[in-house]
Amino acid sequence: MLKTERKGNWLEMIIPVKWTGKTLEEIFRTEWKAPKKLTHSYRMEGKVLVNGDTANWNKALQPNEKLLIRLFEEEEVSGTPMFREVEILFEDDHCLVVNKPPFINTHPNNLEKDTNTLINAILYYMQAKGQLVNIHQIHRLDKDTSGAILFAKHALAGAILDRKLENREIKRTYIAMVHGILKKKKGLIQEPIGRDRHHPTRRRVSQSGQDAVTHYECIKEDMQKQVSYVKCWLETGRTHQIRVHLSYLGHPLVGDVLYGGKPSIKRQALHAAKLTFDHPITEERIICHAPFIDEQPIFKDIDIYLT
Structure with a gap:
């Protein structure tokens, strides 16, 4: 598990021993497999510092150096926030796992007309906490399917989780x-x-x-x-x-x-019923169990914690 701490709009990360000798370019491209366009934006906009100074992207990093990445910024939100109770199974500065109820679409097909979706409810939940960000959906559930669904709160976490999903690393x-x-x-x-x-x-x-x-x-x-x-x-x-x-x-x-x-x-x-993944930033193993939420129980006497 990597040592990280949020400091305002920045994430401070202590360089681990396993990254000794790697450059920032290698970490973004090889370790995180971040898209070229995203990596380029972090580089050109000065959103990465090493020990408080503008980063040299081609210089080898050493253990215990402090890496600062500007991950947390307000955004112009796409979609209409709409109040609806949401059950949070896991949340931190990077990820959100929600227990989706049945009979609701995960995302709007039309941003202006579709406002009664899970994404709209999450946008309301986030704004109520003072977080103006666009949520990135990692995978989907059918309208009538319930249970755990994973979202990212910023572009880097979204890119890393997309890659994990593609590589079948999210169970x-x-x-x-x-x-x-x-x-x-x-x-x-x-x-x-x-x-x-x-x-x-x-x-x-x-x-x-x-x-x-x-x-x-x-x-x-x-x-x-x-x-x-x-x-x-x-x-x-x-x-x-x-x-x-x-x-x-x-x-x-x-x-x-x-x-x-x-x-x-x-x-x-x-x-x-269950979602298991390695955290995109800290690498901590996250395991979420989603309780059954049908008002008329469908799954009787099933223990989700045995899944």
Whole structure:
């Protein structure tokens, strides 16, 4: 875990031993894999200091030197803040993890017309704290899916987390309730997913689609209702991935009428129960569990802390 401290608009970071001899250019490009345009802006705008002086980006750094980066600045916020209660699972100066309720979009498709989304609620929450920043969404959840979702509070954290997501270093664990009793209680679904040409929003398993990998494990069965509770974790993040893959197995999600489920509940029974990632700045391992929040409980007697 790296030693850091916020000082006003600046983040102070103590150079660790493992960075001995590396230049700032190498840290931004190799360690953090920050985009060239972002790195260039920090460099040209003098937003990085070493021991209080303007940084030499090509000079080797030494342990215990103080690196200062101007990460925290007010921004012109894109979107309309709208009040709605939000459940915070984790928050610091760099990241925010929220327990998303069902029946709400994560982000607006139209900044002026769509104001009742999770992003709008977070903007209100942030402004109420005096933080005028644009939130960067790292991954997404479907409108009717609930659970943990990760956001970044500034551009550098967003860039690092985007890269971690691309490299499959952010682990997302879901709980689904599906129709039927699974014959194989644990397995791997590795089938490509593409668009369904006959439906505007539906996806399907297609050999011409994108690679998609879902791990699953049955954690509970209800023989009377003929449903199973399944833990899933993803290596990829394709649209509707869990819904498509479990339907492909012959076990569609309860409530997921788009993929063959029966409408016995008001939404597809899918909840992002756990989110695990290494912090983009401090490298601390962050583990967030998201409590079930349906007013009429869907997932009964399931312990999210065992996921």
